Amino acid sequence: MGLFRKVLLSILLLSAITLALPAVEQLQCTDRLSDQKLNEAILGALVYLEDTQIRPRQGKNSLLTDSSDEGDGCHSQIAINTPFKEVISLPALVPVKMRNRTGDWASHVHFLPKKAGLEGRTLLTIQDSNMFVTAFIAFPLFLFEEDQNSVGSGFIKNILQLCKKNIELCKRGDSYNFWPILPGVTSPSPRTGPYNIPVEFLKKLGESYVNPKFESFFKKLSKGLQVPPKDWLVACLDSKNTSGADALFNIPNDADDTSTVVAFQKALADKYPLYGISVDLNALRLIQSFRDIDRTREDGRDAWKGKNTGAYLTWMRDENEPTFSKPEVGIIPLGVNNVDLVVNSNVVFSLALNGQKSLPGYMEAINLIARGIEAHAWPKAGLYYPQNMIFPYTATRAFREGGANEPVMREAMKKLLIQILEEQEYLAAKEPSLRGAFPGEEDRAYHLSTALGAVSLMNIGREIAIECGCMDRYSRAIHSAVAFLLKEAKKVKFNYNSTIKIFGDKIQPHCWESGLFFAASYWDLGHWRSQAFTVSVVLEALSKYALNFEKSDNNSDKTRLILRHDAKSKYGISLSRLNK
DSSP states (O other): OOHHHHHHHHHHHHHHHHHHHHHHHTTOOSSGGGOHHHHHHHHHHHHHHHHHSOBOOSSSOOTTTBOSSSTTOOOOEEEEOOSSOSOEEEEOOTTOOOOOOTTOOOEEEEESHHHHEETTEESEEEEEOOHHHHHHHHGGGGGEEEOTTSTTTTHHHHHHHHHHHHHHTTEETTEEOSSOEEOOSSSSSOEEOOTTSOHHHHHHHHHHHHOGGGHHHHHHHTTTSOOOOHHHHHHHHSTTSTTGGGGGTOOOOBHHHHHHHHHHHHHHHHHOGGGOOOOOHHHHHGGGGSBSSSOSOOOSTTGGGOSOOOOBOSBSSOTTSOTTSOGGGOOOGGGOOOOOHHHHHHHHHHHHHTTOTTSTTHHHHHHHHHHHHHTTOHHHHOTTOOBTTHHHHHHHHIIIIIOOOOHHHHHHHHHHHHHHHHHHHHHHHHOGGGTTOOOBBTBOSOHHHHHHHHHHHHHHOHHHHHHTTOHHHHHHHHHHHHHHHHHHOEEOOOSOHHHHHHHOTTSOOEEOOOEEEEEOSSTTTEEEEEHHHHHHHHHHHHHHHHTTGGGOOOTTOOOEEEEEEOTTSTTSEEEEEEOO
16 A cells, blocks of 8 residues: 555544444344344345346246246347446347346446446446356355245245256366357357357457558557457457357356356255265366466466466466367467466365365465465456455455465465455545445446455454454444445345245345456456346345354354244244354
């Protein structure tokens, strides 16, 4: 932190903290589950996720929630964002057919958001269908159990079963991909890629971009932006590349998605041990074949790491092979692999969770994470993650819920705790109206970043805060973040009667603004946002708060929230703690 920033923080922090106290005190009840607003927000987030998961619905409905390829289909739509409403669905132009997959939650790609965006959201967006969103959103649901005698019993299990089927469609060979496998368009080889961005359109756009006639136009359009180098597009469109424009999105399997899938499978198998759910450990072990050792090529954007870290590479393909060979296994973007700090955190989480700590590269990845914290390199070391608070979330999840609690990791958590607190305190001093929020940097919605920050603090745990001598700051940070999220909650209408039948119409869905969670290799080219993604992380933050999660430092603690039918409850259903 720079000297000026430290001075500004010290001057403004005391007044910011003092003004925050009334909101904090409201939530400091002995039993947090007795807080009605907290209860309502947790239940509201749950019904939102149930109500918006994509599945076959009766009749033709919106692409946002109704399956395009099952049942009687849905409307083919594009998404429009305005300052007054985040997503408005409009009919797509014929003959374009927009698609999704059962088990998805809607996410959208925002192109050139810095040029054409309002607070990061562009007017026109394209709905995407990828495995990562599905698996990530599912994780907070493992914090819940369902009373088998309650009304609506089994709805969480149904959601997770749809997630499982959705994820399996992204297996390519022996590991997993971000996108499902699709037939080739400009070559006979199968490819991966988004459903709703036509390859032929990309080809024409790419040809225009490299055409000297349009150089002036594209130069103005991309001025000041991080966009792919022109020679990469030339190489993709060159006749020597037998897969043609398919190469633009035909990415290889990667360590990030593979580790996330196997972690989900492990959590699902533990939750439902009688269902014989298999955990794909073979896919997870393949990650060890792609490590940062004796490489002759470097991405450059990950230069902070140095050489020969021994940590895990992003793409599960040999970067020394000719770039456009073997299109059936994918093309590494820009032809060179890299080391991403968030990816390594997700790999460490999955390895530790699945009892694979002896896998080569595990300790090297731990050391890289610790070094990224020590050097405060993490805000820019997630090459595919422009969301400021995603690294603290993934690193602390690996530490607490994965069980990656080696001494070097525990020491790193102490430093990360102070850094996270400073992020929140600096924002409060600079923008008092955002007191309790965490900065998202590229993400200006603050809802997702605040939820990620709150979960990160609770994952680190009170014991470490006491050791660091900052218990008061720590408690205040958690309470104020939760207060901010509760204040920002928005009640919306149900889409489908199925949800009302499960919960009753007294519980309204709660949502928060879509957050930025993922980006193209060059951030300014495209951002991925999802309202359901934000809701899921807010649900995790509020649920862990209700469980007093920060007060236990045992990663094997199986305290959960149980949903019970309760005629005396205002909502007909109540939450209570379940200790397993």
